[in-house]
Amino acid sequence: MGQKLTVMLSTEGTYPFYQGGVSTWCDILVRKLSNIDYVLYSVITDPYVLPKFKIPKHALLKSMPLWGTEEPCEHLDIPFSQVYLAKKRTTPKVIQEQFIPLFTTLVEELIGLDRNPQELAQVMHALYRYFQEYEYKESFKSELTWDVYKRIVMSAPSLPAPDLYGMIQSLGWIFRFFNLLNNPVPKAHVSHSSAAAFCGIPCVLAKLEHGTPILLTEHGVYLREQYLSLAKRGLSSFLNTFLVRLISSIVTLNYAYADQVSPVCQYNTRWETRLGVEADKIKVIYNGVDDKIFLPSPSPGNAHPTVVTVARIDPNKDILTLIRSAMLVKQRIPNVKYVIHGSVAVPDYYEECVKLRDQLGLEATVIFAGHTQDMAGAYRSGDVVVLSSISEAFPYAVVEAMMTARPVVATNVGGISEALGDTGYIVTPRDAEALAEQTALLLQDAELRRTLGKAARARAMSFLTLDKVLEQHMKSYIQLSVQSDMAMRESAASVHVVDRQRIYVQQGYTLKSQGYYPEAVTQFRAAVQMLPGAASTPALLAEISECLSHMGRPDAARMELERMRMLAELYGFKIVS
Missing domain, CATH: 1.25.40.10 (Tetratricopeptide repeat domain)
Structure with a gap:
């Protein structure tokens, strides 16, 4: 890579190893801003997963697997002799005198009732420096470390009493997540974290180590999403509380050290402001799409009135409500077709959706078409585009449908209403009857579909083009790089x-x-x-x-x-x- 402005783009469970809206956004950003050298710092769980996106020549990929390795240093490109010598240096005396004080502060900050992001950042930075000389696993697996951890956890205020499994599991989480401190952070002019999550840790380290300013993008609200996820996991009271405090500490850390926080919609700013982000640090950058790819087209002239949904098969997309609404629409429009384009993200949920479809006798009405490479063609093949999600940020599915001049019916979640304005219909999440009512209204009125579709395209061209997104990110990079x-x-x-x-x-x-x-x-x-x-x-x-x-x-x-x-x-x- 040449000597250009360099950005470290840090991701977690997304680009370039997994499909999805965030990955699509990252791919567009990296490919289109070719006058930027990107270092892609990708936090993943599986070290054997292969990239789903082609990495351009001006980008360098550094993956950071948290699970799936026996040795924390397996992913590092360092000679065995260096690892061996680090192990030899990590004596019980070193652990007792140098590691234990830092480890104690780390755990107390993670599970305490009060958040102190500056203290947490400083101890993480000190541990980062420590692991440059001493071995990670030797330090964490020491009996000294286990004894100290038991004492801290057992005496933590307002923390439910743990059992042995809970203590082992929670320490294991710290061991895995904070392997990020064992990974050298590259030098860059700007660090760009794609979420207020663990992928923000290397950005904070880069700021403390190299003075690198941080841009934080929020597609969803990470803390809210984790709360929803934890409610479904059935963890013990101790482990649930532990994770809530751990995640809250990391989110607060991200917000405290970011120089600019850029959510993809105004909706997200309510959470960020409530969680302590200063108003002058927040700059909304909406998602945008390529108006040269997502072109409008005349009505497809379908033999069957057709509803298109572009969404992965996932509980957050609430495909079950979509299917129930399809049954209600079919009662009014017997020859209606629903085509769902999207990969299966949660197999058990997909089976539940198929079972409901069959129970309602909709085998010939609701079609699971799988993932498509021709997204624009998928939208244009429908008369109406419907999104039934219960949780979103600023979904590409809505913006892409608008750009192709298709009328949209969607749930009132995230920034969807900001995107649509008055060019589509918004309904309450999980309300199959309301979803069906608005969908049927559009299917039965060709002139209304044409009018709303034309208005949607015009609105997308005014606010939601890819060029606007790229310009705002380039502007942010330049302004941040000027600072440091x-x-x-x-x-x-x-x-x-x-x-x-x-x-x-x-x-x-x-x-x-x-x-x-x-x-x-x-x-x-x-x-x-x-x-x-x-x-x-x-x-x-x-x-x-x-x-x-x-x-x-x-x-x-x-x-x-x-x-x-x-x-x-x-x-x-x-x-x-």
């Missing part, structure tokens, strides 16, 4: 110079967003001249070129890049035209 750029620190730039460049960048983006392209060019050029060796320089040059193109001066845009090329090459930057 490696090149700035190396050149010992004064605080005054850094502040002035930040002002020029902000003014440039404000003017560009209002269509004042000549004035924006002036501001971006001033920012480049303040610190020509900053890692943000190539991206700012790209902004100048884009503004000149908007001004109808393509030759000037090319000349501008050529004029600046020598300056960029002087500092070792690679310019992407």
Whole structure:
């Protein structure tokens, strides 16, 4: 990879190893922002899973498996001799004097009633430094560690009394999750965490170790999702309380250390504000889709009125309510067809859905079509698109359907109402009758479908295009890198110079967003001249070129890049035209 602005994108259980909305978002971001060097730090559970997405040349993948390995260092590309010597150095005396005090503070912070993210971050950083010299497993598996852990847990305030299994299991979770502290964090100009989750830990470490600013994106609300998940797991009172406190500690840590928190909808900001995120740190960046792929098309002219759902088969998508609503619609429109495009995420739930469908006599009405590569074609094949979820953030399924000019009926969860506005119908989750009523209304009125579909496309083009998403992320990367750029620190730039460049960048983006392209060019050029060796320089040059193109001066845009090329090459930057 060239010497460009570098972003560490940290993910958890998603890109590039698993399909889904977050993975799609990551893939678009990494592929389209080709003038950024990405380091993909992927937290996964299974070390043997293969990537589902092709990694572009300007990205480097570093996977971090938490389970499935006997030795915590198996995933690290280090010689055996180094591991062996670390084990030899990790003596009982070292564990007692150096590890135990840090381990004690870590556990007390994780399970205490009060959250202190600064204290938690500092002890994690100290443990990160400790594991650079001493061995992870030797430290955790010591009898000294077990004895201390038992004492802490047994005396923890308001923590239910554990049994032996609970103590072993909970310590095992700490051992697995915090193997992240055993993994070197790469240097980057910006860290970008895709959730307020454990994948945010390497971002916090990078901030403490290298001064790297953090962008935190929230597609859902991680804490809320974990609460819902825990309610279904049937854990003991001790383990349930333990996990709630552990997850709360990690979420609070993410929020405290993020320099910018960017949820994908306004709906999520209510949780973030309640959990202590300062309002001026929150900048919503909506999901967007490629309007050149998700093109509108005339009515498909189906022989059977057709309802399309694009969603994985998962309890959160509430396919059971969708099936019940299909039965009600069929009573009014006997030849209706429901086609569900999506992979099976939870096999037991899929079997439950098939069983309900068959019990209701809908074998020929409700079709499970599986995953499709032609998403745009799937939406265009339907007369109406329906989403019956009980939990969402800002789902691509709604935005993609809008972009293809298909009318949407969806549940009022997450940011769906923000996306649809008045161009579709919103119903209460789990209300099969309301879902059926609005779906049938659209199926029986072709002119209403056409009008709403056209309005949906126009709304998506105004607010939810891929270009807008990419521009806002590039802007965020540049503004954050200005705050703490490696090149700035190396050149010992004064605080005054850094502040002035930040002002020029902000003014440039404000003017560009209002269509004042000549004035924006002036501001971006001033920012480049303040610190020509900053890692943000190539991206700012790209902004100048884009503004000149908007001004109808393509030759000037090319000349501008050529004029600046020598300056960029002087500092070792690679310019992407």
